[in-house]
Amino acid sequence: MASLDVARLSALVILLLVCAGFTIGLTFAPCYSSLCVERFFPYQARVHLAVYYSLLAGVLAYMVACCTIPALGKFTSLTLTSKPLQLIGKRLSIGGILLTAYLSALTFGSIGYWYPELHSYWYARAAPVDFTQKIYRLVWTGVTGHWLDILIGLVILPIGRNSLIGRTFKIPGSTLILIHKILGYTLCAGALVHGLIYYSYLAYYVDRATEEPVFQEFLPDNPTVTWKQSEEQGIYTWFVLPTGAITGIIIIPVMVVTALPVLRRISYNTFYFLHITLAALALILVSLHASTDFYCLLPGLLLWVYDWVWRLRHSLVYKAEISVQDAGNGWYRLVLPSTGASTELQVEKAESSHMEVSPLQTYYVNIKEISRIENHPFTAAVGGTAASGPTLLLRKCPERKKAKSRDKEWTWKLAALMDNTGLLKVNTTARIEGPYSPHTPELYTADHIIVLAAGTGVTGALSLARWWAIRNRSAPHGSLRIVWSVRDVDMAELQEVQYVQAYADEFANMEFIIHDSSTKGRINMHQEMGSALQAGSRTWVYISGPETFSADAEAACWERKTKLGHGQDSLAWYTASYAV
Template structure:
């Protein structure tokens, strides 16, 4: 949102200045020409020429800065980003640098106004390159790439041990038998065998610990012509392990991890995950967190919708299903859309939170819903959560018998859009 507001403000600034500077009513006004010809109101044309030719290019570098801004904004449109990710990605990387250089020249004598932003940008890149569990993008880590079968790829990183204060805290927690990780952590992975520049964000299905590194699950892109698919990052990755169950050691640069801005799961009496496709990774990490913490009097429900049943035949999911058999209050359900139609999130919310089911003894809890997957699923889950929230609040206001097992509901939908 800040980026969009900046783009709009910068555009308004440029248009307003150009309208005033090119106003024909004052044509031939030497004083105006002297003051505004360079685009820097704080310095006259003569003063600019005395310093350097660069100080006379303020207007042109302003245009050179704002045009790439709008190229980036346009290529960020969800349809373009999803269907032409490489185009979107490289536009951001290349034009981002152009914007910083052009904006620095455009600022001219007011360059100091850019210093806070430039320092934050440099600090951000320093963290990306040198910080993080695996040492950032400056460090290579040997990882295992595996063709997990049924269209799935698995990337397993080794234990990401960093000898610093955070690592010591992790050791102390695990020695006390307490969970040392947070769920929903995502990393940016750069696989040098495919691209030295491009990286992709993946949520760890199994978070890292002292003895093991994070595990990532992904599927190659679909829905395009084979010629276009062959150029996709995920297809290039899949070509490294073409046979089911085959493995290969690859070099990975890992940036992160980063967390999400919602920790409602920590205080929820009932966690509900409704996910589709590769969205299972975030739900798996939540399930592992819940199994380790096992907060008292809490329940965990996980619904995974897949198109074909074969897509659910993956070790992380089958292990979780086996665990659910022997663990009270943990429920897993595979929804196969090709067999029973599209998933209806409101039905699963009603089933999980109905007081009549006896799952929660009193209506004093708080539910938290997590959803990740295709856009259509995210929209339907969000709509179902809004409907459930209204119904719960109405029942609460009426102060009568409620059919809900909770007093409130919150949710986090994993969208990349603003």
């Protein structure tokens, strides 16, 4: 189970308490939203905020419990389906069901305190002008609107690599993204339902608006005020409908559609910056739409501020000189600045302090000469040495049908930067984020390590091999088997690969196999799993490669895990994924 960072956990608890107290306090202060919910329903608004922050506190307590109670963490991670669900691409787990049930119960449970009060309020307003026939539609508009308060507050919580939540509880980025997607789809559906219910009310209002009492009693853009009140309070009261319509019918659906994989992968930069821009606009509009929206958004907004301050403080405002080298056979090498500590020294210090240094370190590199806005992820092939920094390796992405589109790819532009100079080495400046390391505690206790890599996914394998060799010299234990699938065996003519081949010659318990898929076909994943698993031993698998390759390897791991039984800890794995 993940060890908790007490400082970060304390920061989350303090943030939650401050936001809860501050927002409830704001319900007693002047309100600047178009619809000030606490003006009409002060008690229910405060109960609503108490429920929302209790929901967040409950999720926080659940994650703490899963991290600190191994049996609970193991139980919640149990999967109930052998294959990934079609809609989400993940297997259904007990933890996922419990979390969904908890969020659903508190979200939809808000009917209990909103419906009676909204029903009484709207019927009291409508009865004097004989407008009660369809007024229930306004009641349900309000109820569904308060569901959206909670959903929008949850969906805005940061999920990036610097997310305070992810770093505190060692939650994989893929898990955070999945939760964000599910919440986003639910928010989109809820916003459309909320809007449709209100427009069905509006159709009824238009039919009756020829009656002067009805017309004067309800403002179409904000039925909580009369025409007379809107004239006294100003045009500000008219913003409820337009802000809701723009956000719920235009912005959120556009964000969801452009985030679909088929569109997102055409141009990730377009998706990303459109997503960020529209999200910022949506936050402004919903805060103007209703006060309870802003009150629920506040924790997420503050966490986003923390996220960006951290990025600026640690990487984005600083530039470093890096070396770009032609490594031969289609490979290019990036050498980052030295950290002053070698991998050997880091491993020795880690062992002496009974801690572990991860051999899997990811860096995000932004080179202005290639792109001002795009950064590219790399898993280091070689950790830092006393003389030089971490080494990153890359090859140009596969050819595209259109040369114009191909030449815009980050890797092709980097290759062109080298090729145009005619030199084997070029120095340039870059912004570097990292290193980021995955939470893989099973790696350090494994008796056997299997690496299944394909193409450029071998970089993490090379780093693992170096780390394993350093540890194995001081305390020989277990085995390491690396199987690297390539379409062109010339790819193996690389200095970093030759180093690992030398390790394989040195250690009898290490294998490095280059699998030529052009002649031998795909790797038999099930055979690789079966050959490594031994009674009474622990096996850890590292998977890295194209999406289909990784999916096949993961499926083999799941199948083997199922045969072993959920109670067994003999098999664990980690899949390196940068899928967009």
